[in-house]
Amino acid sequence: TKVCGTAVDSIIEPFQCIENPATVEYSSTVYLSHDTDPTEFTDLMAEVLSEPSTLESVQATTLDGANNAALPGPIEALTFMTVSSFSVIDVAVNSLAPYYPDWADKMTCTNNGRQPLYQRQDTDWYLFETLGECCESWFKDDPFCGVSSSSSSLKFFPDYSLSQCGMKPLADFQDWETELYATLDGCCESKFPNNKMDCCNVEGLGGCSTSGTNHYTPDWLNEKCESKDSEFVLEHEVIFSHSSMQECCQQNYPYDGGDTCCTQSEGGC
Secondary structure (H helix, E strand, C coil): CCECCEHHCCCCCEEECCCCEEEEEEECCCCCCCCCCHCCCCCCHHHCCCEEEEEHHHHHCCCEEEEEEECCCCCCEEECCCCCCEEEEECCCCCCCCCCEEEHHHHHCCCCCCHHHHHHHCHHHHHCCCCHHHHHHHHHCCCCCCCCCCHHEEEEEEEEECCCEEEEHHCCCCCCCCCCCCHHHHHHHHCHHHHHHHHCCCCCCCCCCCCEEEEEEEEHHCEEEEEEEHCCCCCCHHCCCEEEEHHHHHHHHHCCCCCCHHCCCCCCC
16 A cells, blocks of 8 residues: 555656665455454465565555555665565554354354354344343353453453453454454553552453462551462552561551451461
8 A cells, every 4th residue: 555655656756765664564354253363464474575575566565455564774676676684663453344253163152254144134233333242142151151262362451440351352443443452461561550459350261370478468457467469469568568467467566466467367376
């Protein structure tokens, strides 16, 4: 669609590109399901850009390409340009196919275009614009409805109304939804650091990584200590944290030797 920031339709040869590196932007419409992994385009890009590209072929790629690429430059494009290397800058997968309940193969909702004829003939009942609508209608009790086995097609996002993170396929994000995270750890740590343990324990999200080392911190309101993985110990809790329940109770509730704390804490001392 563009060469060196200039629309292909506006280029008049000879054309001098003064960008360094030079850039070529092109896009395409392809038929993909919502859980397609965008990184699958990288090999396609390498194949397409490994051959010398004429200006006409650049124009043709607006019909079947799918990326932005950075080219070494400056490059003078007269009748052809040679691409010796490239780097993928941006890849997006947006599926326009309807979602449908797939009972024959995936046993979930998908939009891979393989819905059977009877579903195509009854669109109001079987076909949906969003994954959520399909799952709500046909797989309401399945928390993993529409979730791909490929984790790279799923992204985490902050839900500020609940002070926790959610997860959905990459293709379901709107243009204005720019806060995306590859892992639940990254989302919870970045957006809800003071509530990380609750954020990480939301059912159906797979949980966060842990250290395997427990620390014991005081629950001042309930006069007891609680066990938590060291990954979830907050910065202001570190000074009161101890390696055993007994030590936590004795050090933080010294007035009775920690006896009340030990009695009220889960598991005791």
